[in-house]
Amino acid sequence: MTLLTLLALSGCKGDDWEEHGPIADGIMAPLGDPLPSATPEQLATFERGKAVGLHRFRPSQGLGPAFNVSFCLSCHEKPVSGGSAGLYRSFFLSGRLTEDGAFVPGESAGEAGGVIRLLDVGTDHLARPEIPETTTILAQRNPIPFFGVGLIAELPEDEILKRADPDDADGDGISGRPNYDRGFVGRFGRKAQTVSIEGFIRGPLFNHIGVTTNPLTEEQRAALPVDSSGGGDMAARYAPGFFDLGQAAAPDGPLVDLDDAPDPEMSTQDLFDLVSYSMLLAAPLVDDPTPDSEAGRLAFNEARCTDCHTPRIKGPRGPVHVYSDLLLHDMGPELADGLVQKDATGAEFRTQPLWGIGAVGPYLHDGRAHTLHDAILAHGGEGTASRDLFAAFD
Structure with a gap:
């Protein structure tokens, strides 16, 4: 149980600083609060963006015609x-795999980008979309927390790539590899697909809401509170013409x-504020160590959880405790859910980053745990070796 204590309070092959070095200043705050380093102007943007996230859309404002929820933060409330969010906010992705293994989102009425939408503005009841016979993939998803996403966006690509071992060259059974989005290292979504x-x-x-948007302008992107270039060319990241409605893809x-x-x-102003709000959400505070949490840290290492859950990654502000x-x-x-992204x-x-993990269950991509x-x-x-080592602690 000491390992679980560590997780509730909250490493990869790496240097000692990854566990014991200082964490970057100005990045932690109580859950849901902005970065302490935010400027007064950014704090005002944060509050405006939060208000956008809490706004309940009506049909006259763009809700629907099919939808799952009426406001953004209904899926990001816990x-x-x-x-x-709890299991009641879980949703399903549907589609099929082509002969070459590519995922094609579902195309039935009531779906958008492969997301099954269960409510209909016209009837105000379950739309019960018919799933085509060609559907081969039906994957459940539980909403993902946004704490610290701006800090994750800042992490340099080389700091992520240096931990990759796609061919398991060191023979430890761990072969992490990056996902790529238009040539850049993905870091968001259950499969790091964007x-x-x-x-x-x-x-x-x-x-999920049926609300349409236009991309932010280049001027607005340059004014966002977090540099999410990841060491690459930001303009190239938003290549004109890129258009993909898959869930958690990046339509441009x-x-x-x-x-x-x-x-x-x-409006693009409301979208700017909402994106800024997300970027400014602070990383969860780290509680002061206790004898139980210290024992949990040692057990975490002993079970080789750190082979994937790297305690800290160096960012431009300093080490970030992303786990x-x-x-x-x-x-x-x-x-496995069969979904190729x-x-x-x-x-x-x-x-999955483990910061704030004790407050954001259920767990795993589909909320099954x-x-x-x-x-x-x-x-x-x-993860089999770590699972078995953990099971032996009981």
């Missing part, structure tokens, strides 16, 4: 705004739908 926080927000706005063209509300249904390598790992057939196979998932204990025991594939 334990505070910016977090995750690098763009803007796109990560625009996709679900449309897929104007989005339109078939309801009566004029497109775009959210993830942000790489893809094969988690075995029991966790960019370079990620149906059995691969991004290592109600406790951290169950989540660890569900690990397979590259």
Whole structure:
């Protein structure tokens, strides 16, 4: 149980600083609060963006025609705004795999970008979309917390890539590899399928609420509070013409739908504020160590959890306590959902950051685990050795 204590309070092959060095200043705050380093102007933007996230859309404002929720933060409410949600907010992705293994999102009525939408503006009840016979993939997803995403966006690509070992050259059974989004290292989504926080927000706005948006202007992107270039060319990241409605993809063209509300249904100013709010969410505070948490840290290392859950990654502000390598790992057939996203196979998932983990259950990509204990025991594939070592602690 000491390992679980560490997780509730909250490493990869690496240097001693990854566990014992100082954490960057000005990045931690109580859950849902902004970065302490935020300027007064950024704090005002943060509050405006939070208000956008809490705004309940009406049909006249663009809700629907099919939808799952009426406001953004209904899926990111636990334990505070910016977090995750219970199983009642889980959703399903559907589609099929082509002969060459590519994922094609579902195309039935009531779906958007592969997301099954269960409510209809016209009837105000379950839309019950018919799933086409060609559907071969039906994957459940639980909402992902947004704490610290701006800090993750800042992490240099080489700091992520240096932990990759796609061919398991060191023979330790861990073969993490990056996912790529238009040539850049992905870091957001259950399969690290996108690098763009803007796109990560625009996709679900449309897929779950039915709200259309236009891309931010280059001037607005330059004014965002977090540098998310990741060491690359920011302009190249938003290549004109890129358009993908897959859940948590990064659409970069104007989005339109078939309801009566004029497109775009959210202004670029509101979108700017919402993206800025997400970027400014602080990393969760780290509690002071206790004898139990110190014993848990040692058990965490002994079980080799740190092979994937890297305690700290160096960012431009200093070490960030993300407890993830942000790489893809094969988690075995029991966790596999068959969903192929960019370079990620149906059995691969991004290592989930563990900061604030005690407050954001249920756990795993589909919310199947109600406790951290169950989540660890569900690990397979590259996580098998750690799972077995953990089980031996009982």
